[in-house]
Amino acid sequence: MGGSPLDGPGKKGEEAFAEFLSKAYSEIARVFKDRKMEQFENMAKAADSNFQSLRQAAFSRAKDCKSASSLTEAVEDDVVSMQSAFIKEYQSKEMDDDGFFTGMMYDFRQVKYRLALYRGFIGALGAARAALEKAGKEDAVKAAKDAGMREVEAAKEEYRKYVTEYDQVASKLGNGDITDVSSTIMRYFDLSHEALVLEVPNKSSENPRDRILRLTGSKEGELSNLRSKAYHAKSVELEKLAAAATIAFNTYRGAFAALFVISELG
Amino acid sequence: MQVVSRNMLGYSGYVGDISVIRKGKTIKFEKAKNYDEYYKLTEKQTIEDGDRIVTGKKSVIILMGRSKDDKLQSINMFPESELIIHCKDWEQVKGDEKRIGQEISKIELVKGIFVVSPAGAEVTCPFAEIENADDKDPTFIVDIVDEFNVVIPGVKLKVTSRATRKSYETFPPWGMMGLAELVVTKSGIYEKSMEWIDKRVTAIQSATGIFANINPDFMFEESGMEYSNRKSKESEKTMEQYDYLKDLDVEKMKGAKMSPEQIELAKMTAEQYKSSGKSPQAFALGMFQNMDFEKLMNMPGITPEQREQMKQALPQMKKMQEEFKGGKGEQLKAQMDFSKRYMETAAGDPVIKKTMQKKKAEAQAALDEYSLPSYPKLLERYKVA
Known part of the structure; x- marks a missing residue:
């Protein structure tokens, strides 16, 4: 890992995010075990172990953040395949158990969100590590902070793009109930980001994962609301945009969590 | 304490x-x-x-x-x-x-x-x-x-x-x-x-x-956020009474036989007023960051009791001042500016207004x-x- 000052705190953060994702896999495996769907239980376990073996590589190569992101793509494929296989199985066996189906869809979403969190964190941390190595001694910390912030900004704009699009599509539908939620996210978009930026210099004993999850918990609720409004409005376009916005939001907040680690450099 | x-x-x-x-x-x-x-x-x-x-x-x-x-x-x-x-x-x-x-x-x-x-x-x-x-x-x-x-x-x-x-x-x-x-x-x-x-x-x-x-x-009718926003605007308005500080005439003050400490304090007050953007909180913070407490203690008009109290509080004040002169002060300024803008946004938020009216009607x-x-x-x- 090359002895970067970010390695120690970075590794702790990485472990926290990885543990979070692993828990989502375990939950899926547990439900399938209870349902005696061994093939699916094994798929969840295999996806987790695939992730575990990629983790080390992801972290050591994180200074090249493009590589880090491409590493997580393989893990993403696992969950997409598992979800498709489950839907097929559910339909072919005519299971007719709404609670089970909805619960599984929730669990699959959790994996995707937590993977995005992981990717965001590792990407921004990697960018900062690369900048730290490249820069001269005097401006190394500033370079690392700037590099981390650039990753956060990029992720933020991606997240903004989907929410804006959602808001525009919802406005065309003329459904005030939906636009109330999306326009609220838009209205406070930059303020919410600023609030997080102001939080960065504060000392905290929490690990970066818990800290970012706590600080962005209400936003998570708003995004979940976007999804449910789209579902009730029976708009596939809005549902897709809500899903993309939530993934982008998680990448953004994962990247932001790396700023907490980078700020420890001083 | x-x-x-x-x-x-x-x-x-x-x-x-x-x-x-x-x-x-x-x-x-x-x-x-x-x-x-x-x-x-x-x-x-x-x-x-x-x-x-x-x-x-x-x-x-x-x-x-x-x-x-x-x-x-x-x-x-x-x-x-x-x-x-x-x-x-x-x-x-x-x-x-x-x-x-x-x-x-x-x-x-x-x-x-x-x-x-x-x-x-x-x-x-x-x-x-x-x-x-x-x-x-x-x-x-x-x-x-x-x-x-x-x-x-x-x-x-x-x-x-x-x-x-x-x-x-x-x-x-x-x-x-x-x-x-x-x-x-x-x-x-x-x-x-x-x-x-x-x-x-x-x-x-x-x-x-x-x-x-x-x-x-x-x-x-007015929400808590609208009230806070209104009060903030009102307090900015009251700051305007200090507008004369912008045109402080030091020569005139010297002529009025004011002490060098008093003139220095007046100059500093005027500078802080100008840079406060009429925010009472930013003004107070600026004053605190730049105040020379030792000179203030010896200002004419300070009673011996007040001087004694100030003397006792001096180490603590200096410690806090050092903290606020650095990044902490800048952070506090940024926080105050942020809170103001957040309050303005929330006070004019039509969704909050609509939700509240609905809840009021229900209650x-x-x-x-x-x-x-x-x-x-x-x-x-x-x-x-």
Whole structure:
């Protein structure tokens, strides 16, 4: 890992995010075990172990953040395949158990969100590590902070793009109930980001994962609301945009969590 | 020692006729027209240890306390209810900072309906004593009618009959309120759950969520955020009286035989005023960051007592000043600027306005139409203790 000052705190953060994702896999495996769907239980376990073996590589190569992101793509494929296989199985066996189906869809979403969190964190941390190595001694910390912030900004704009699009599509539908939620996210978009930026210099004993999850918990609720409004409005376009916005939001907040680690450099 | 927080016994809002009976005298709560009046009233319309509080028809009050271990205590009194409240003072010292407060120590429910989050306070009603029997702090509802007291638990509670001293512990299904009820009479305890829950309990449960919205935002046209934003603008306006500082004439001051320290202070004040953007908080912070406290102590007009007090506080002030001169001061400035913009945005947020109006209408309708069915005859088969 090359002895970067970010390695120690970075590794702790990485472990926290990885543990979070692993828990989502375990939950899926547990439900399938209870349902005696061994093939699916094994798929969840295999996806987790695939992730575990990629983790080390992801972290050591994180200074090249493009590589880090491409590493997580393989893990993403696992969950997409598992979800498709489950839907097929559910339909072919005519299971007719709404609670089970909805619960599984929730669990699959959790994996995707937590993977995005992981990717965001590792990407921004990697960018900062690369900048730290490249820069001269005097401006190394500033370079690392700037590099981390650039990753956060990029992720933020991606997240903004989907929410804006959602808001525009919802406005065309003329459904005030939906636009109330999306326009609220838009209205406070930059303020919410600023609030997080102001939080960065504060000392905290929490690990970066818990800290970012706590600080962005209400936003998570708003995004979940976007999804449910789209579902009730029976708009596939809005549902897709809500899903993309939530993934982008998680990448953004994962990247932001790396700023907490980078700020420890001083 | 600096008192950093005060958590006194009080209320978060009220509507209708509220009376406080204190040492034989009845104090009727006045109706405020707006936030300005409300805050003035809260200074004189206090809640004190031993007060008997009575709500009239279509009247609700939410009483609040905070325990020493920082838990929020609340009692939501429904229309035509009555209780006696007891409290005790506490103080907590950490370093050179002190927190003071009053926690509710005992709640004597006399009649009516209450949503109680006691967080450690003793709770009694005419026929029963209620204690927490769970790890979590409970919130529960109590309905006191002539023949019995009904307890609607949210988590596991221990309810003791005052007449028989027999106790019973409830286990509400899935920890949800409104799915179990305990009825305490003079002779025993009865339990009903799930489909046997009385219609009156269900009706109370529905009203609970709506009455929880009775706060000053419900009482006035202007929301709390709009009020704060207005006050902030007003305080900026009052800063304008110092506009003359922009054109401070140092030569004139010298001519007026002002001391060099006074002239320096005036110059610094003018500079801070210019850079404050008329924000009183930014002005105060700038003054603090740049003040030469030693010179200030020796300023003409400072009394020997004041000088002595300042001398004692000097090391602490200098320490704080150093902290605020660095990144902490910049962060605080950024935080103040952010809070101002956030408040402006929230004050003009049409979605918040719409949501609040909806909640207000719901709460008003719930008050206007407030009427509950009676309990059916209590059957012996529900007796548990």
